[in-house]
Structures are given as C-alpha cells and as structure tokens.
Amino acid sequence: MVGLYTGGAWLAERLHPMLGLKTPLGLMDIAFYRDDYAARGLKHDPKRTKIPFDVNGSELLLVDDVLYSGRTVRAAMNELFDYGRPASISLVVLVDRGGRQLPICAQHVGARIEVPAGMRLALKRPDDGKLVLALESERAA
Amino acid sequence: MQRNPQLNEKGELQHLLSIEGLPREILLQILDTAESFAGVTEREVKKVPLLRGKSVFNLFFEPSTRTRTTFEIAAKRLSADVINLNITVSSATKGESLLDTVANLSAMQADIFVVRHESSGAPFLIARHVKPHEHVINAGDGRHSHPTQGLLDLFTIRHYKKDFSGLTVAIVGDVLHSRVARSLIHGLTTLGAPEVRVIGPQTLLPAGVEALGVRVFHDMREGLADCDVVVMLRLQNERMRGALLPSAQEYFKHYGLTADKLALAKRDAIVMHPGPMNRGVEIDSTVADGPHSVILPQVTFGIAVRMAVMSIVAGN
Numbered sequence: 001m002v003g004l005y006t007g008g009a010w011l012a013e014r015l016h017p018m019l020g021l022k023t024p025l026g027l028m029d030i031a032f033y034r035d036d037y038a039a040r041g042l043k044h045d046p047k048r049t050k051i052p053f054d055v056n057g058s059e060l061l062l063v064d065d066v067l068y069s070g071r072t073v074r075a076a077m078n079e080l081f082d083y084g085r086p087a088s089i090s091l092v093v094l095v096d097r098g099g100r101q102l103p104i105c106a107q108h109v110g111a112r113i114e115v116p117a118g119m120r121l122a123l124k125r126p127d128d129g130k131l132v133l134a135l136e137s138e139r140a141a
Numbered sequence: 142m143q144r145n146p147q148l149n150e151k152g153e154l155q156h157l158l159s160i161e162g163l164p165r166e167i168l169l170q171i172l173d174t175a176e177s178f179a180g181v182t183e184r185e186v187k188k189v190p191l192l193r194g195k196s197v198f199n200l201f202f203e204p205s206t207r208t209r210t211t212f213e214i215a216a217k218r219l220s221a222d223v224i225n226l227n228i229t230v231s232s233a234t235k236g237e238s239l240l241d242t243v244a245n246l247s248a249m250q251a252d253i254f255v256v257r258h259e260s261s262g263a264p265f266l267i268a269r270h271v272k273p274h275e276h277v278i279n280a281g282d283g284r285h286s287h288p289t290q291g292l293l294d295l296f297t298i299r300h301y302k303k304d305f306s307g308l309t310v311a312i313v314g315d316v317l318h319s320r321v322a323r324s325l326i327h328g329l330t331t332l333g334a335p336e337v338r339v340i341g342p343q344t345l346l347p348a349g350v351e352a353l354g355v356r357v358f359h360d361m362r363e364g365l366a367d368c369d370v371v372v373m374l375r376l377q378n379e380r381m382r383g384a385l386l387p388s389a390q391e392y393f394k395h396y397g398l399t400a401d402k403l404a405l406a407k408r409d410a411i412v413m414h415p416g417p418m419n420r421g422v423e424i425d426s427t428v429a430d431g432p433h434s435v436i437l438p439q440v441t442f443g444i445a446v447r448m449a450v451m452s453i454v455a456g457n
Contacts, residue, residue, distance in 0.1 A: 029177060032177070032181065033189065038456075045170055048180040082184060082185075082189075
C-alpha cells in the first residue's frame, strides 16, 4: 500500500493495519512529478517519499483522499514506475468528486460526491487527530 | 529600500547569490526540499522529470572539478540538459566581456546559469542583466561567497545533529580567504546556532570577524573544547608563499586536526571539510578517514542540495 501526502497518507496509515497487510506501508509525495511545475513552481516543502519494499512485481493499492482531475494519480504512477514495475495498481479513494481530466478511475471508492468547480474538497487533520473532510472555496485555500 | 537581488517581487528565491541576506524560511525551504531529493538519489532510478526541457549552463571562469561535477549530476537528475563551459580557456582569453558571454548564452535559450568566478560579485552582475525567466546560481565568487557549499554544510549538520539549537560549531583554518567559511557563518547565525567559533592564526582570520557573531580563538585546543561540529578549511598552498605562515609543518602542529585534538570536542562530534583536503596539513588521515568524519557524505548531500536550489529557483 502506498499513501499520497498528505490526506492519502493519513488514510493509508489507518487502512494499512485494518487490512493486516504484511508489506510495510509506503508514503509518497508527488511534488517532483507534478505537471504544473512550469506554472506554479515548487512552492511547499515536499515530504520525502518512502517506499520500503520492492515495487517490482508487487500488487499495489494506491491511496488518496479525493479523486478529482486525475493528475495527482498520473504523477503518482510515474513516480512509482521509477521504483520498479508493479504487477498491478488499484486506486483507493475516500471521495470521488468527478471532474476527471484524464482517463483514470478508482477501484475502491468511499463515497461519490458532486462538488461544484471552484470548491476544494480535502481531508484535514486538526490537533485532536480526527480526520475531517473540509469543503472550502478555492480562493480561500 | 532596494530589493534583495536574490528574491523576486513576491519574496521568492529567484537567484542564489549568497546566504547572507536570505531569510530563515528560504534556508529551511531549501534544506527541506533537499531532504526529499536525498530520497531520490537513493533510488535505482535517480532521476525526476522536474526540469525536463530546461537548459543549465555551467559557467566556470575558475577551475573546479567537484563543484562543477555535482552541479552537473544535480541538473541531470532533474532531467535538465547541461552544458559545461570552461571559460578560462575560451572567450575570456579572446577578450569577450563577461556580460557579452552571458548575452550570447542567453541567446542559446539558457534557463539557469551556474557561475564560478574569481572576482567577488561577478554572479551579482550577471543576475542584474539576465532576462526575467533566467536564473543565476553562484558556485563560488572570489573570497566572497559559496552558498551551495554553505547550504550543504548546513544540511550535513542538520542531518547528524537534528537541529541547530544548542550546537557549538568550530570553523578552523584559513577563514580569511575562505568563501565557504563566510557562507556557513551567515547560515548558522540565521538558523540560530548559539555558538559559532573561528579558530586560526591572526594572519588567517579577517579583521573584525567578531562582527559576524563568532567567537575567535587562536589556540586550537581551547577552541575545540566541547564542540559538536568541527569544520576544517583547506589551507591554500599559495598562502605559504605570501609569508602569512612559516611552513606547512608548523601549521599542522598548531592547527592541523589530529585525533588527540579532536578528543577535546564532544564524543559524538562530526568533522567536516569542503574539500579538496590536504592530508597532513590541515587534517590528519586518521581523522579524515575516522569514525567522526562526514566528509564523503557531505559530497553526496551536495547533489541533493543543488537539486533543491535549481528546482526552487527555476520554478519562481
């Protein structure tokens, strides 16, 4: 299992023990594989990707919080292939909000929610450690 | 007030010219980004597509193997195209001016200029004249500054010591002629290292060095007491000819790092050196190759740090 920073990583940290997976959890920051670097640059401080297992031949579960344009998943797959050739990748998301710009779909979806364009849906983790799905205007974010 | 020439109107890093004057947040951004790139350099495929299609020109007006090579590796790991120009044997000898050389390379669609020059301030001059989408990285200018070396030293210290609060760092040797020392001192004080010491003979310490916020020692044994980090500087042989020093043997006796002198520092002290080192002049082989030495990891970290700097400036 590989969780994508930051929301997907939080989810994966919960799902991994629940599923009793024996292979250690991987965490990935796709900052160096984004397709909007030319427009946005490298703004936030990227986390260090950690893939503590051999990707070659593995059956992978890729975990993210919200599936929207599909660009993050595209970037994540590119990064994963720089670690090796997995046997398969399935996508696990908490929410599919529609609005895909790439031919990508999730195999395991918690909920499908219609969110209007211009709004941002993202997982947050306040200080109490509870995970909260937050809907906010993109301008505010 | 004049804007810091390294930052754009949004306060983001556009050129890296010197550590002096860079805010703490930008230093930390570079170190944190380098931490992620350190992960990339440990993979089997040591390359990310970030700077695909960009051109990095290595402009070396002064010879350097290590710095040029690590910049080249860093650029290649970011998928940029790298062009190495050794200008000492080219245009400059034909009489072309610095700005004309840069203008010509700019016409070849450069994105990043990595500049090493024997004159202090040359990268600043270039940065003032490049186009808005072009970026300049100082790879060492005269005695002034060597910011990526300073940053990789900071990265190395943070890697082994976790953070800067509570650290005592000693910089030993030819501080007067060292751009590495100057960059590191600025970085350490910006990031809050409580005690930075410089150790060396009077003739090799700049006048008024205390104004940089350091403690000065002429006795190495005194200066090394309870240090967490010992940074040795290269003694340039030409200093002996300038009568600043009696002899290499005499220098080694007083300021060479030996195992018995290092024993005065903390038990878990690390020893650093920017290279190339003169064994038996500023450092003894038993120390250079010993358990406290992190001299070779410094070189490896230098690649990640240069990847971070290039990818941050090219995106701003």
